[in-house]
Amino acid sequence: MLRPSVRPLLASLLPVLACLLQWLCWPVITPFVWFLFYPVVFISSWLGGFAAGLAATGLSVALVWWFFLPPVHLLLKPAPATYLNAAMFMGMGWLFSHFHRMLRDANRRAVQAEREEQNDRLDRMSRMAKVGGWEFQVDPLLGSWSREVARIHDLDPDTPADVRSGINYYHEEDRPIIAEAVRRAIEEGVPYDVELRLVSAKGVTKWVHTYGSPVLAGGRVVKVQGALQDITERKHMELALRESNATLERRVAERTAELQAANQELESFAYAVSHDLRAPLRAMAGFSQALLEDCEATLPPEGKEYLDHITQASLRMAGLIEGLLQLSRATRCELARIPVDLSALAEGLLAEFARIEPARSVRVRIEPRLWVQGDPRTLESALLNLLGNAWKYTSKNPDACICMDAILEDGRRWIRIQDNGCGFDMAFSDKLFKPFHRLHRQDEFPGLGIGLATVQRIVQRHGGALKAVSAPGEGAAFLVALPAPDYLEVP
Numbered sequence: 001m002l003r004p005s006v007r008p009l010l011a012s013l014l015p016v017l018a019c020l021l022q023w024l025c026w027p028v029i030t031p032f033v034w035f036l037f038y039p040v041v042f043i044s045s046w047l048g049g050f051a052a053g054l055a056a057t058g059l060s061v062a063l064v065w066w067f068f069l070p071p072v073h074l075l076l077k078p079a080p081a082t083y084l085n086a087a088m089f090m091g092m093g094w095l096f097s098h099f100h101r102m103l104r105d106a107n108r109r110a111v112q113a114e115r116e117e118q119n120d121r122l123d124r125m126s127r128m129a130k131v132g133g134w135e136f137q138v139d140p141l142l143g144s145w146s147r148e149v150a151r152i153h154d155l156d157p158d159t160p161a162d163v164r165s166g167i168n169y170y171h172e173e174d175r176p177i178i179a180e181a182v183r184r185a186i187e188e189g190v191p192y193d194v195e196l197r198l199v200s201a202k203g204v205t206k207w208v209h210t211y212g213s214p215v216l217a218g219g220r221v222v223k224v225q226g227a228l229q230d231i232t233e234r235k236h237m238e239l240a241l242r243e244s245n246a247t248l249e250r251r252v253a254e255r256t257a258e259l260q261a262a263n264q265e266l267e268s269f270a271y272a273v274s275h276d277l278r279a280p281l282r283a284m285a286g287f288s289q290a291l292l293e294d295c296e297a298t299l300p301p302e303g304k305e306y307l308d309h310i311t312q313a314s315l316r317m318a319g320l321i322e323g324l325l326q327l328s329r330a331t332r333c334e335l336a337r338i339p340v341d342l343s344a345l346a347e348g349l350l351a352e353f354a355r356i357e358p359a360r361s362v363r364v365r366i367e368p369r370l371w372v373q374g375d376p377r378t379l380e381s382a383l384l385n386l387l388g389n390a391w392k393y394t395s396k397n398p399d400a401c402i403c404m405d406a407i408l409e410d411g412r413r414w415i416r417i418q419d420n421g422c423g424f425d426m427a428f429s430d431k432l433f434k435p436f437h438r439l440h441r442q443d444e445f446p447g448l449g450i451g452l453a454t455v456q457r458i459v460q461r462h463g464g465a466l467k468a469v470s471a472p473g474e475g476a477a478f479l480v481a482l483p484a485p486d487y488l489e490v491p
Helices: 007-012 014-024 037-048 050-067 080-129 147-152 163-169 175-188 232-295 301-332 342-356 376-393 426-431 451-461
Strands: 131-137 143-145 192-199 205-217 220-230 338-341 362-366 371-374 400-409 412-419 465-470 476-481
Touching (some): 007 014, 007 037, 037 050, 131 147, 175 192, 175 220, 338 376, 371 376, 376 451, 451 476
Antiparallel strands (some): 412 476, 465 476
């Protein structure tokens, strides 16, 4: 690549090359003496500019006049047309040079306008992003910065950089940090990237993100380049977020303490129910039974019936208390999170039902390896209630059938417990999982109305879902969605 200072000189000497070429080709070119010199002048003015074009024009006229215009080697020519041709050539050379000068000037203005436009665009972008660039030489300590860096310091955008006092703009507590970072960058070539406080020329405290990268030459740091960004708004948002989180954590702690206190009260209530209420119920049942045994001969039939009602009511009350305790334990107990084989649990429970009622004939189909992730004890309690209901409500069907399998519905795996019992009307399904609400009379199917409420709480505590599908006389299906095991393969 030729240096700019050499190009005009070479452009001015192009007529010499044209003269040699025309001398060699003269027998062919004759009598077109200006044949090669017009393009030479055009190229010279294009390469070297206006002065080089004029110089090439003058040199071309001299060479043609001396070597190619007859009579050669004489300054004065006899034909007037010779002078006219030379004048026309010089005029054309001036036009070529002037045209190329205008073209160069127009191109230079266009480049300058584009550069100014780019600088203006970059300046606007810097202002929008609140980030600017800077650099400083190490020896001597001279620096420069962009207009945005000056704005961040609340200085006039055209204010020149002051390297020595630049560090003094930082907050006094953060000044040692930036000073040490700059020292290490200069002496050890270590880049830095820090967020610090800066006090502007107007006394406004700002948060800035500044980073610097050393530039090495000859194995030593010659300058440091970097950028500065105003991050005050982001820092204020972070501060507000931290305060919000702290408030939220405080409220969570307060609510946790309130819940713990409520749980303690609930535990106290459960203890009172378990111990204080069961004792008088046992006394009622015991004295009623003793009265029947000791005074049976003297009691009228109505009295015996009344005592029997008292005994049955005390037993039912004891069952309600036990149901409440089960519901309380399902809500409060701590849960384990391990793989549980629901198939194995169901098989064990149904085998126990069959042992208790050997006269029943129930077809059972259990899909194997129905694994879930959860607490074995509470999940067994949930299955006990679901399978117990299926066993109870199929008691009037001579061809009773209970099935448990897995189905996919709405992109989710559900464990389905299905029976062909009496079923229920879905119009009353809103009462299904409420404590002490039953859809069948006590004389039809005995129960307390606690089981499904307990199941729902156990499933919810596992992060699962529970729903039912049924129709009168067509059996019932309960679908349970529970978390899958943490791994695909289970024992």
